[in-house]
Amino acid sequence: MSDSSAPRTAQASVSQGQAHAQQTQGGALLRSLTGLLANWLPEQRWFAGKGRPIGELTLISATELLPCGSSGPGPGLLHLLVRAGARPARGDASAPAGTGHAAPPTGDCYQLLLGVRPALPDALHPALVGRPAEGPLRGRAVYEALHDPRLAGLLLERLRTPGRLGGLSFGRAPGTAIPSGLPARVLTGEQTNSSVVFGEAHILKLFRRVSPGINPDLELPLALARAGCARVPAPAAWFEATLPNAPGEPLTLGVLQPFLAGSTDGWQLAQRSLAERADFTPAAHALGRATAEVHAALAEALPTDLLTGRRLEGLALGMIERLDHAVEAVSALRPYREGLRRGYTALADHAARGGRARVQRLHGDLHLGQVLTAERPGQPAGTHWTVIDFEGEPARPLADRREPGPPVRDVAGMLRSFDYAACQHRVRGHAGAAEWSRANRAAFCAGYAAAGGENPLAERELLLAYETDKAIYEVLYEARHRPSWLPVPMMAIRRLAEADA
Known part of the structure; x- marks a missing residue:
């Protein structure tokens, strides 16, 4: 596929002399930044290793989008891919015993966009990463580039022009209008990625933790655009990286889409x-x-595809395994273990009796925060919906997020979201929240069936199993990240443990 129509997979060739020079310079660059990044990375919302000290930083690639070695006052822009590994346990070795070979790299790969300036303007001081004491950037201010409108604008210009720069490739959808010179602003409050809005026209989503393979948030909207589905904004442009000495799939780094201004x-x-x-x-x-x-x-x-027999039974067994791990991690689940297992056993029995499940590509993390609506003349809010963020659950491996599943899995995610919204109000003592949830869960399923989808309530075993699996995921998340919210999914756990499939 060409740059102008779909993600590229070509790999730039580098001579041995060039590769050696880049490796040497990259080593000096990383040494100068290691201490700064080791302190800065764990403080970022999108860093997955919170609470674990960084034991090793490995530079995977470095690309100058704007030269960083100039002595002038203007900024440089440096694109890095780094692997952040957890600190090894005491006595751990870097190579398996007796092999004589280094252990395979561990840790997550992160995308960093760093600005470099001799002096940092006051408005950019909150974005400061630090000043290296050695190496090619010695004494310069290194900072988070997305907060610099000039550098964010440069990234937009790269996306407007398909092509390659080092190991990076930039693609653009045919016939897409991307204005130049749009003001840039970073959105706040995101957990796993970063987003920049350009004017009121486009939004760029940058994936922070990346791995080889096309990200579903690019793959699925492109497929839906080809199918003529107007419910999902079509990608306007994107960029990827091809890892040095790794001829496999490229890494999706960012997607530029229309910005739906005024939406709720x-x-x-x-x-x-x-x-x-x-x-x-x-x-x-x-x-x-x-x-x-x-x-x-x-x-x-x-x-x-169609799942039957042992393949369908395997879904239930996988859920039981996740339940067992969750019970060990969160003691509050223990009283409900057997009740929750009954729902999974009902699915396994359904499979044994000849039950089947159609599977396809899904949203993967559907909830009320992943849908947008805007008021239209003469129509109340919520009449027309747009679906966004097809990345799936970021904590899951990319290969898992690209696996087909029953459509009822997305339905269960939305039903849990209705329940989540209502449970928050119940925790605060608001009356009528449980009735609100029941009514809207039923209305959602009725709307799904009215549009030609199979009525989710007709797949009771699957629906109960997936809703329970989602609630257990929520319990684990809240216990680890927001303990004060744990009562919200626990209300659902009590209900689901008593449910009749």
């Missing part, structure tokens, strides 16, 4: 409904229709 996400609209005790069921019904339309388009654009 489903979570905000649901919270407003709960606070005002307003009827949300028409919006939930419309959201069910939108979800079914996206699923139908994905099934048309990409391969599907």
